[in-house]
Amino acid sequence: MNCRDAVEHLYEFLDKELTPAIEREVRDHLEECQPCLEHFDFEQAFLKFLQARCRARSAPPELKRKILHELFDG
Amino acid sequence: MAAPTPPSSGSSAPVDERTAGFEREALVHLDALYRVALRLSGNAADADDLVQETMLKAFRAWDQYEPGTNAKGWLLTILRHTFINEYRRRARHPESVDLDAIEPFAVFENIQEEDPQGRFFDQIVDDEVLRAIDALPEQFREAIVLSDVEGLSYEEIARVIGVPLGTVKSRLFRARRVLQRNLYKYAVDMGYIKGSRT
Numbered sequence: 001m002n003c004r005d006a007v008e009h010l011y012e013f014l015d016k017e018l019t020p021a022i023e024r025e026v027r028d029h030l031e032e033c034q035p036c037l038e039h040f041d042f043e044q045a046f047l048k049f050l051q052a053r054c055r056a057r058s059a060p061p062e063l064k065r066k067i068l069h070e071l072f073d074g
Numbered sequence: 075m076a077a078p079t080p081p082s083s084g085s086s087a088p089v090d091e092r093t094a095g096f097e098r099e100a101l102v103h104l105d106a107l108y109r110v111a112l113r114l115s116g117n118a119a120d121a122d123d124l125v126q127e128t129m130l131k132a133f134r135a136w137d138q139y140e141p142g143t144n145a146k147g148w149l150l151t152i153l154r155h156t157f158i159n160e161y162r163r164r165a166r167h168p169e170s171v172d173l174d175a176i177e178p179f180a181v182f183e184n185i186q187e188e189d190p191q192g193r194f195f196d197q198i199v200d201d202e203v204l205r206a207i208d209a210l211p212e213q214f215r216e217a218i219v220l221s222d223v224e225g226l227s228y229e230e231i232a233r234v235i236g237v238p239l240g241t242v243k244s245r246l247f248r249a250r251r252v253l254q255r256n257l258y259k260y261a262v263d264m265g266y267i268k269g270s271r272t
Binding site for chain 1: 093096101104105107108109112118122125126129130133180181182185186190191192195196198199200203204207218219221222223224225227228243246247250253254
């Protein structure tokens, strides 16, 4: 696997969506290619950052009450 | 959370079970539905309505749901259909963008000398990230929200959106690259990083 192929599979690799065989190939490439490894680390940091910024919000309590009322008391 | 009062009429046992099942399997995803609704519709009032309508539709159709399967995906599919059919016209993004014309730009190549670990991301606050997501074309926004905000697998996203797995992969790839580029530009504008002259 060359750098281009590795980067093409970058997000699939980080999302753990690759087949074991291709994942192995990416891993082998990263072991011997420092620039790609740094690129993958950078993208992983980006995804972690995104998730940390976006996952915390919850629905307003008022909305929960309204829905419960509508569904079960109506 | 208040326990629901079961309807007094009819044979109550199956109704109770239905209600309890809905609470256990569907209502627990309320926060997720709200987050997606907020990003799709772009405002809290529409998000409220959209989630309420989704829950009502889901409750009515609850017999069609197979217990123990993917309730979150099932609910998100209903929410998405409701949004497209009833809200999209009013949403802020009636754009039609040629997504294939958007050049995927690799921020890493511009920044590998200055900040290869992406520390500048840490300086960007929640609201700014959400604003950047909201500014994406709808198909990109949807992919990011389902994947990075809600943690769905590619296959689940494909089912919710109703597109092939390959489309999810390429859309998510481009969506993340565009979002990353926009956040990078923001960070350069704010002076969090020098960035490279392009």
